[in-house]
Amino acid sequence: DGTVLEVMGERRAVLLFATAAMVHGDDGNHVLDMAGADLERLLSGRAPLLADHAAYLSGVIGVIESAWVKGDCAYALARFARTATAEDAWRQVQDGIARSVSLAFTYCRTDAEPLEGTAARIIRRWIPHEISLVAVPRDWQARVLPEDEMWPAWQAGQAAVRAYRARSARMTVAEAFARDAAPALAGKLGVASETVEAELLSAARCFAARREKG
Numbered sequence: 001d002g003t004v005l006e007v008m009g010e011r012r013a014v015l016l017f018a019t020a021a022m023v024h025g026d027d028g029n030h031v032l033d034m035a036g037a038d039l040e041r042l043l044s045g046r047a048p049l050l051a052d053h054a055a056y057l058s059g060v061i062g063v064i065e066s067a068w069v070k071g072d073c074a075y076a077l078a079r080f081a082r083t084a085t086a087e088d089a090w091r092q093v094q095d096g097i098a099r100s101v102s103l104a105f106t107y108c109r110t111d112a113e114p115l116e117g118t119a120a121r122i123i124r125r126w127i128p129h130e131i132s133l134v135a136v137p138r139d140w141q142a143r144v145l146p147e148d149e150m151w152p153a154w155q156a157g158q159a160a161v162r163a164y165r166a167r168s169a170r171m172t173v174a175e176a177f178a179r180d181a182a183p184a185l186a187g188k189l190g191v192a193s194e195t196v197e198a199e200l201l202s203a204a205r206c207f208a209a210r211r212e213k214g
Contacts, residue, residue, distance in 0.1 A: 014150040015143070016145055016153075017103045017128070021141060032074075032105075034071070038125060039069070042066075047063070052132055052133070053104060058085065061085055061090075093133070103128045174204035181200065
C-alpha cells in the first residue's frame with residue numbers, strides 16, 4: 001500500500017506483540033494486564049527488534065520506533081535494519097514465512113497476583129524491553145500484522161500513544177504526591193509509609209484506567 005509506505009516508511013512492520021491471553025512463562029502461567037503496560041522503554045527509540053531473543057549486537061535485526069495498547073492487545077512499529085541477518089529476516093516477513101513475534105519483559109513480584117479460578121497469575125504492571133521475531137511464539141496471537149491490518153492499527157496507535165503520554169505525565173505527578181504525602185498520612189494512620197504510598201499509587205492507577213475507559 002503506497003499510503004502505508006509513505007507515512008510509516010519503508011522496511012517497517014506493525015507487530016502485535018502481546019495480548020491478554022494466558023501464556024506459559026518460565027515461572028508458570030500468567031496473564032498480562034494490558035492497562036499496566038509500561039511502554040517507556042519501547043517508546044525510547046532504543047529498544048531492539050531481535051532474532052529469537054538473541055540479546056547481543058549481531059542478533060539485532062531492527063529497532064522499535066513506537067508502541068501502544070489498544071483494548072486487549074499491545075502493538076509496536078518496528079523498522080528493520082540493513083545487516084545481512086536483518087535482510088534475511090525482512091525477506092522472510094515479506095514472503096509470509098516469518099510471521100510470529102515474542103516479547104521480553106520485567107516485573108516486580110509485588111505486581112503479580114493470583115488469577116481467580118486458575119493456577120495462573122495476572123501481572124498488573126510489566127515493562128517490555130525487547131521484541132523478537134521467532135519461529136514459535138508462546139502467545140500464538142503475537143504476530144506481524146498482514147498489510148491490510150497494518151494501516152488501521154497504525155492509525156489507531158497514534159491516538160493511543162498520545163493518550164499514554166498524557167497518562168504517564170499524570171502518573172508522574174501522582175507518584176510525586178504519593179512520595180511526599182505518604183509519611184504524614186502513615187504517621188496519622190499508624191501504618192508503614194511504604195504501605196500508604198503503594199495504596200495511593202494503586203488508587204491513582206485505578207482512576208487513570210477508569211478515565212481512559214470513559
